[in-house]
Amino acid sequence: MKTKIYADAKSALAGVVADGMTIMSGGFGLCGVPEDLIQALKTSGVRDLTVIGNNVGCDGHGMWHVLANNQIRKVLASYVGENKILESRYMNGEIEIEFNPQGTLAERIRAGGAGIPAFYTRTGYGTKVAEGKETRQFNGQWYVMETGLVADVSFVKAWKADEEGNLVYRKTARNFNPMMATAGRLVIAEVEQLVNIGEIPPDQVHTPGIYVDRIFVASNYVKHIERLTTRPRPAAEQGSGIAAAAGAEV
Amino acid sequence: MKTKIYADAKSALAGVVADGMTIMSGGFGLCGVPEDLIQALKTSGVRDLTVIGNNVGCDGHGMWHVLANNQIRKVLASYVGENKILESRYMNGEIEIEFNPQGTLAERIRAGGAGIPAFYTRTGYGTKVAEGKETRQFNGQWYVMETGLVADVSFVKAWKADEEGNLVYRKTARNFNPMMATAGRLVIAEVEQLVNIGEIPPDQVHTPGIYVDRIFVASNYVKHIERLTTRPRPAAEQGSGIAAAAGAEV
Amino acid sequence: MAWTREQMAARAARELQDGYYVNLGVGIPTMVANLIPEGMRVMLHSENGMLGMGPFPFEGEADADLINAGKQTITELPQTSYFQSSDSFAMIRGGHINLSILGGMQVAENGDLANWMVPGKMIKGMGGAMDLVAGVPRVVVVMEHNEKGGAAKFKRQCSLPLTGTGVVDLLITDLAVFEIDRGGKGAVLVELAPGVSVDEVRARTEANFRVADVLARAT
Amino acid sequence: MAWTREQMAARAARELQDGYYVNLGVGIPTMVANLIPEGMRVMLHSENGMLGMGPFPFEGEADADLINAGKQTITELPQTSYFQSSDSFAMIRGGHINLSILGGMQVAENGDLANWMVPGKMIKGMGGAMDLVAGVPRVVVVMEHNEKGGAAKFKRQCSLPLTGTGVVDLLITDLAVFEIDRGGKGAVLVELAPGVSVDEVRARTEANFRVADVLARAT
Numbered sequence: 005m006k007t008k009i010y011a012d013a014k015s016a017l018a019g020v021v022a023d024g025m026t027i028m029s030g031g032f033g034l035c036g037v038p039e040d041l042i043q044a045l046k047t048s049g050v051r052d053l054t055v056i057g058n059n060v061g062c063d064g065h066g067m068w069h070v071l072a073n074n075q076i077r078k079v080l081a082s083y084v085g086e087n088k089i090l091e092s093r094y095m096n097g098e099i100e101i102e103f104n105p106q107g108t109l110a111e112r113i114r115a116g117g118a119g120i121p122a123f124y125t126r127t128g129y130g131t132k133v134a135e136g137k138e139t140r141q142f143n144g145q146w147y148v149m150e151t152g153l154v155a156d157v158s159f160v161k162a163w164k165a166d167e168e169g170n171l172v173y174r175k176t177a178r179n180f181n182p183m184m185a186t187a188g189r190l191v192i193a194e195v196e197q198l199v200n201i202g203e204i205p206p207d208q209v210h211t212p213g214i215y216v217d218r219i220f221v222a223s224n225y226v227k228h229i230e231r232l233t234t235r236p237r238p239a240a241e242q243g244s245g246i247a248a249a250a251g252a253e254v
Numbered sequence: 255m256k257t258k259i260y261a262d263a264k265s266a267l268a269g270v271v272a273d274g275m276t277i278m279s280g281g282f283g284l285c286g287v288p289e290d291l292i293q294a295l296k297t298s299g300v301r302d303l304t305v306i307g308n309n310v311g312c313d314g315h316g317m318w319h320v321l322a323n324n325q326i327r328k329v330l331a332s333y334v335g336e337n338k339i340l341e342s343r344y345m346n347g348e349i350e351i352e353f354n355p356q357g358t359l360a361e362r363i364r365a366g367g368a369g370i371p372a373f374y375t376r377t378g379y380g381t382k383v384a385e386g387k388e389t390r391q392f393n394g395q396w397y398v399m400e401t402g403l404v405a406d407v408s409f410v411k412a413w414k415a416d417e418e419g420n421l422v423y424r425k426t427a428r429n430f431n432p433m434m435a436t437a438g439r440l441v442i443a444e445v446e447q448l449v450n451i452g453e454i455p456p457d458q459v460h461t462p463g464i465y466v467d468r469i470f471v472a473s474n475y476v477k478h479i480e481r482l483t484t485r486p487r488p489a490a491e492q493g494s495g496i497a498a499a500a501g502a503e504v
Numbered sequence: 505m506a507w508t509r510e511q512m513a514a515r516a517a518r519e520l521q522d523g524y525y526v527n528l529g530v531g532i533p534t535m536v537a538n539l540i541p542e543g544m545r546v547m548l549h550s551e552n553g554m555l556g557m558g559p560f561p562f563e564g565e566a567d568a569d570l571i572n573a574g575k576q577t578i579t580e581l582p583q584t585s586y587f588q589s590s591d592s593f594a595m596i597r598g599g600h601i602n603l604s605i606l607g608g609m610q611v612a613e614n615g616d617l618a619n620w621m622v623p624g625k626m627i628k629g630m631g632g633a634m635d636l637v638a639g640v641p642r643v644v645v646v647m648e649h650n651e652k653g654g655a656a657k658f659k660r661q662c663s664l665p666l667t668g669t670g671v672v673d674l675l676i677t678d679l680a681v682f683e684i685d686r687g688g689k690g691a692v693l694v695e696l697a698p699g700v701s702v703d704e705v706r707a708r709t710e711a712n713f714r715v716a717d718v719l720a721r722a723t
Numbered sequence: 724m725a726w727t728r729e730q731m732a733a734r735a736a737r738e739l740q741d742g743y744y745v746n747l748g749v750g751i752p753t754m755v756a757n758l759i760p761e762g763m764r765v766m767l768h769s770e771n772g773m774l775g776m777g778p779f780p781f782e783g784e785a786d787a788d789l790i791n792a793g794k795q796t797i798t799e800l801p802q803t804s805y806f807q808s809s810d811s812f813a814m815i816r817g818g819h820i821n822l823s824i825l826g827g828m829q830v831a832e833n834g835d836l837a838n839w840m841v842p843g844k845m846i847k848g849m850g851g852a853m854d855l856v857a858g859v860p861r862v863v864v865v866m867e868h869n870e871k872g873g874a875a876k877f878k879r880q881c882s883l884p885l886t887g888t889g890v891v892d893l894l895i896t897d898l899a900v901f902e903i904d905r906g907g908k909g910a911v912l913v914e915l916a917p918g919v920s921v922d923e924v925r926a927r928t929e930a931n932f933r934v935a936d937v938l939a940r941a942t
């Protein structure tokens with residue numbers, strides 16, 4: 005029986021990537037980012053990549069490493085702030101960025117994975133995003149046609165996997181990972197824990213194993229926080245019950 | 255603070271349904287069917303309903319009761335077998351049935367809930383299902399345009415709910431229920447257990463409470479089985495590990 | 505001597521490969537579940553929202569919340585996952601299921617399939633069949649070679665309403681096995697049931713087909 | 724006397740209703756989270772995949788896996804749910820979020836909004852803003868009435884690239900509050916900050932607007 009388990013990012017990536025490929029990589033900001041896979045992609049040295057992700061890392065973190073190593077030709081993202089190298093390359097015309105509204109990007113990836121070549125959305129109608137795209141009325145409202153996205157390889161970060169490839173994500177580290185797991189021709193999952201078959205209850209699987217080709221346990225890296233924001237612990241604890249925005253950014 | 259909790263199906267349905275409405279009702283066969291809501295709909299006596307569901311019950315079960323009570327004008331379904339009243343009314347032209355491929359029906363409901371007015375699918379291209387619909391090529395393949403579906407009211411059957419309306423489904427009783435919870439202007443959840451806030455772990459919510467307007471605990475009915483299929487218990491237990499199709503239908 | 509239903513299922517089971525995710529239709533295709541070779545990992549998909557179908561439950565252990573797409577009570581395995589219908593058909597439509605084995609009423613030489621309605625008779629609906637044939641990259645149809653009255657079911661063109669156009673890759677009947685090219689390059693007879701001749705197949709088939717240079721002969 | 728940022732947030736908080744699901748943008752809108760009236764149930768949505776945002780964590784308790792759409796560390800509540808991005812934006816696009824409060828660079832009298840890019844400057848991207856304004860049935864924009872140099876931000880037409888067309892229902896500035904008709908019936912001044920006159924607002928506004936018959940005067 006074939007196994008899906010690999011020793012590490014390098015072996016999981018072996019023979020998978022090539023120049024000119026399109027790669028999806030999960031994460032929102034620095035949360036839920038497959039960091040070992042990104043490092044292995046950098047080490048692989050493949051070039052002229054198209055990278056699809058909500059962001060392209062930020063200074064010193066995540067996909068920024070691959071960008072800084074001159075491996076990326078084009079980016080599809082919704083937000084690329086806090087990334088000076090990307091900024092300068094973009095302003096100099098050395099890299100192409102296709103800005104996608106975040107929900108359109110998410111839905112395009114979901115559509116790609118679900119065999120839907122195109123769909124209509126109100127998002128972006130009448131804006132630069134709709135330029136060059138088909139627009140159309142349904143029930144008196146205008147919509148923009150957007151197309152599905154697929155990748156040669158998808159990098160997914162999950163919390164737990166079993167040997168079948170069933171995945172569970174943790175809190176907001178879920179973000180773009182589950183859709184990308186459906187939209188890659190080959191999907192590699194970087195996970196924090198490999199658990200035994202049966203330890204993930206069938207009703208609680210987030211990504212069924214059918215979508216996952218290769219799995220490895222991430223190295224013991226520290227997860228980064230982009231904006232550490234806390235509130236002081238009161239002498240007598242008092243919670244508003246709802247978001248206290250008065251915290252301090254550290 | 256407004257509560258979403260109602261005493262029973264009748265009170266949850268009060269003031270909600272009217273003649274001519276479109277109602278989505280979850281379930282696949284007799285599995286995951288909101289039976290109390292269906293009985294309350296029958297009791298309400300509203301007529302000329304359009305009902306969207308994978309099936310329309312089967313003889314003596316589920317939405318069949320509303321059908322037998324002459325309340326349904328039109329059905330959108332993927333499979334309507336084992337339903338003699340529906341068969342005779344359809345053959346006599348007394349009821350309209352729009353047959354949808356199961357996956358197209360599921361996706362149309364998902365699209366309706368997600369604000370997507372239309373999408374393209376390969377399913378049904380070149381068949382009766384595509385008649386009168388727009389067809390179109392993407393990357394050399396032909397696709398059919400299908401539209402999103404919404405309902406005035408959605409009936410959803412879940413296993414557990416909390417007061418916020420977060421829902422969890424059980425096994426294959428999930429089926430069409432989660433999509434329908436997103437696609438009703440008003441959504442009523444019939445649940446087996448109402449649990450305290452905090453008892454459903456945030457990573458394990460299937461339907462977030464935002465989609466649920468009213469909740470009640472189902473009466474203590476027996477869940478029906480359409481095709482009870484078992485295998486004899488061997489003297490010394492031996493499992494194939496995979497489906498043993500040699501069971502007997504009871 | 506034509507193949508029995510069990511032998512047709514066994515032939516279909518030879519299409520399984522290690523690691524495959526497979527959807528089985530009702531009837532003969534369901535029997536393939538019992539014929540997965542030892543040591544091969546095959547996960548069975550049920551389009552009502554399950555991956556990793558287990559065997560039928562023991563008597564007295566059926567769970568009304570756990571049924572397959574044929575509405576039979578089944579069981580789960582430790583690696584099972586459940587999901588909603590839209591996700592189940594996203595799997596199918598997105599091409600993630602490796603193999604679909606299903607029954608047919610008619611198959612045409614260009615891979616068209618008809619298996620959901622007969623004009624004049626009550627239409628029960630196509631269920632998930634149209635999605636499966638449109639979405640799964642490899643579709644195997646298992647059906648009797650002829651109707652009870654003798655009419656050919658493997659035809660130049662289907663006369664019944666279609667389930668899908670150009671969707672069948674392999675046709676297994678009680679007489680023979682045909683590879684079909686979805687791109688319209690025609691059908692090839694690749695295998696014969698024991699004691700069945702090419703001439704007999706030709707006589708009982710309306711479709712045009714070539715005969716493979718090396719013709720397998722089942723024993 | 725113009726409203727402070729805190730007072731603008733307080734005015735925006737008056738748009739909340741019991742049972743609402745609300746998305747708050749960065750800046751002044753975020754401050755609305757602290758101004759939910761006692762006894763009112765309001766659930767905060769974070770478009771990266773969370774419903775039921777809690778307060779910032781206590782020092783030393785931040786979790787890198789738990790951030791809001793502004794990438795700040797936050798906490799969960801007992802009723803929180805997490806979901807993937809496509810489901811989060813299905814919520815938004817499908818009109819399930821009741822209210823979106825966000826910042827703006829320019830608003831036009833027909834409800835057009837510009838808040839994502841300035842030509843010639845680095846484009847960071849629109850993030851989820853275009854989805855929010857296109858999908859949420861009630862959109863409230865909170866912004867300073869004028870640019871630092873004095874230029875009007877509430878305009879006849881936006882000069883900056885648009886985030887959405889005809890999407891703003893209510894505009895709250897440091898001077899006044901305007902109701903805007905998405906259908907193009909124009910803007911109505913409905914409320915003034917203390918000590919601000921209609922004439923001052925007219926002088927500092929490019930957009931056409933009517934003055935409500937009963938004009939609220941904040942104290």
